[in-house]
Amino acid sequence: MASEILRLEKVCKAYNVGLPAETEVLHGIDLELDHGEFLALMGPSGSGKSTLLNIVGLLDRPTSGRLVIKGQDTAAMGDGEITHLRGHTIGFVFQYHLLISAFTARENVMMPMLVDRGFPSAEIEARANRLLAQVGLEKFAGNLANNMSGGQQQRVAVARALAMNPDLVLADEPTGNLDSKSADAVFELMRQVNRDSGTSFLLVTHNMELARRCDRIIEVVDGRIQA
Amino acid sequence: MNRWLPFEWITAVRFLREGRLQTIFIIGGISIGVAVIVFMSAMLAGLQANFVKRVLTSQPQIQLLAPDQVARPLRNAKGEIEDPIVQRPSQRVISIDQWPKIRSQMQAMPEVVTVSPTILGSVLVVRGDASRSVTLSGVEPDSYFRIVKVPDYIVAGEARLTSEDIIIGIELAKDLGATVGDKLNVRAASGATRVLTISGLVDLGNKGVNQRASYAALRTAQSLLGMIGGVTTIDMTVTDIYAAEDIAQRIQAANAVEADSWIKTNAQFFTAVKAQQTTNTLIRLFVGLSVAFGIAAVLIVSVIQRSKDIGILRAMGTSRGQILRVFLVQGGLLGFIGSLFGAAMGAFALVYWHAVARQADGTELFPLILERSLFLYTALLATITGLLAAMAPAVRAAKLDPVVAIRG
Numbered sequence: 066m067a068s069e070i071l072r073l074e075k076v077c078k079a080y081n082v083g084l085p086a087e088t089e090v091l092h093g094i095d096l097e098l099d100h101g102e103f104l105a106l107m108g109p110s111g112s113g114k115s116t117l118l119n120i121v122g123l124l125d126r127p128t129s130g131r132l133v134i135k136g137q138d139t140a141a142m143g144d145g146e147i148t149h150l151r152g153h154t155i156g157f158v159f160q161y162h163l164l165i166s167a168f169t170a171r172e173n174v175m176m177p178m179l180v181d182r183g184f185p186s187a188e189i190e191a192r193a194n195r196l197l198a199q200v201g202l203e204k205f206a207g208n209l210a211n212n213m214s215g216g217q218q219q220r221v222a223v224a225r226a227l228a229m230n231p232d233l234v235l236a237d238e239p240t241g242n243l244d245s246k247s248a249d250a251v252f253e254l255m256r257q258v259n260r261d262s263g264t265s266f267l268l269v270t271h272n273m274e275l276a277r278r279c280d281r282i283i284e285v286v287d288g289r290i291q292a
Numbered sequence: 293m294n295r296w297l298p299f300e301w302i303t304a305v306r307f308l309r310e311g312r313l314q315t316i317f318i319i320g321g322i323s324i325g326v327a328v329i330v331f332m333s334a335m336l337a338g339l340q341a342n343f344v345k346r347v348l349t350s351q352p353q354i355q356l357l358a359p360d361q362v363a364r365p366l367r368n369a370k371g372e373i374e375d376p377i378v379q380r381p382s383q384r385v386i387s388i389d390q391w392p393k394i395r396s397q398m399q400a401m402p403e404v405v406t407v408s409p410t411i412l413g414s415v416l417v418v419r420g421d422a423s424r425s426v427t428l429s430g431v432e433p434d435s436y437f438r439i440v441k442v443p444d445y446i447v448a449g450e451a452r453l454t455s456e457d458i459i460i461g462i463e464l465a466k467d468l469g470a471t472v473g474d475k476l477n478v479r480a481a482s483g484a485t486r487v488l489t490i491s492g493l494v495d496l497g498n499k500g501v502n503q504r505a506s507y508a509a510l511r512t513a514q515s516l517l518g519m520i521g522g523v524t525t526i527d528m529t530v531t532d533i534y535a536a537e538d539i540a541q542r543i544q545a546a547n548a549v550e551a552d553s554w555i556k557t558n559a560q561f562f563t564a565v566k567a568q569q570t571t572n573t574l575i576r577l578f579v580g581l582s583v584a585f586g587i588a589a590v591l592i593v594s595v596i597q598r599s600k601d602i603g604i605l606r607a608m609g610t611s612r613g614q615i616l617r618v619f620l621v622q623g624g625l626l627g628f629i630g631s632l633f634g635a636a637m638g639a640f641a642l643v644y645w646h647a648v649a650r651q652a653d654g655t656e657l658f659p660l661i662l663e664r665s666l667f668l669y670t671a672l673l674a675t676i677t678g679l680l681a682a683m684a685p686a687v688r689a690a691k692l693d694p695v696v697a698i699r700g
Binding site: 122125148149151157165166167168175179181183185229 | 293294295296297298299302303306307309310601604605606607608609610611612614694695698
């Protein structure tokens, strides 16, 4: 499919493979995500949502099954290729420990570009400033991460996730730690980016109200997709 | 962000800056270690240089002597079995055979700097009722004073040796109640007598030597000791003082002379130097190890503290190699910055100790040698130690599973 960004085919994930304590947490997951799609992933705690997100984000590898990102099968890729694909294709927004505390908001946004290019440049800095303006935080660009509120930090994290102009943003309960007003603002921000740039989003959330505002909802229960 | 610094350096510096207290304490630890190494090394080098200078400016680096005279039993009869007990003969003061030829050969050697023929013998110096038995060195001042720096040790008068002059040790002058310009009656065992004028008094730094030392012109001494045209030793200096023993052995193998180097004649001094060097090396090793363990411990804690940051960096596409370098740079930087402070502390301690520690006579205990190479070498060593110490934490950081790291 031409518009497909992500495809999982019968993806299983087990821990302690070959040991008596072997536990399978994902059982044959099939999932597709199209370009520009905003997908909500729901499910109770321990259902395997985070594991699925880690596999999709190339932070973890499936025990079996296929993971295809932008038409590339990731099974045969080495660590270097995986790291490169992750850096150029996927952006992350985490629930906890949102930013690197040693850097300012601007530097946090610059970081993915700095990792990719090796050296800072005016171009990287200008893009970071544009992204911060996009999330409404241009005035806080010089603030250290710890000197900002949770909502502000999360908006910086969204800006950082967009730094490399990724095809897919994975957000693991990005609003879970925020008050309802901030949560709404962060969600709207992501939705806006999704509409404007066509970036796909895979959002893990417990918030049904936010999930309803996504294009599609899938639920993971006991390591299986329910709907 | 500094545009000239790569990602790894920027991140390393920021991590060190953020963990300020930790960084300050470990840099303090490294600085103390480096200061100890700089202080000990420079002081030891100074003490050694002082010893070497004292030893080498008051004696030749190589001395050629006539070979020992040995008695040999006569063997005449065929089939006769002898079991002789050979008594060692008394050693007459004799001249080195064909010494001008040997001197020319020595002068032709590229590793030899100065060659000076000398005659040594015992004489009696008499002044009024006082008389003392002394060693008379008959020397050619031009060449000999380049080997033994007699002019440097002159405390009264001048280092002048015409055929009528004599230079004597300061203690001998006291014993004889003589001073510069006084005349001494010098008598050899053969009965030959000369009246010589004291041109200078020397202090060679040792009371015993100052009681026995006396210098006269070569020809004066030759006539007194009854050895016209002869010399008992040929004194030499060489380009590399530590090669003196090798050179001496080669000379002895190729000529009919006995060659003694300053290394052989000062074996005790060398044993002391070696013991000092071994102690210093051990101290350096253990200080280096404790510095390395300190850096490693701090960085291992840092890896644990920063595991979430490492996870986030990995998630945004940072390679294992980049993470490895971030922590290696931290180790190297800690070592380097610690070495700068440590070198400054060591230099300060040296200057202070140099000013405070004095010998009994008030002269400096050791010369202040602050060589740039010592600081460069120490900085390099500390940086390498930092890099090596950071290796284990850096590998651990690079191997962190990003999923586990982010979860913390």
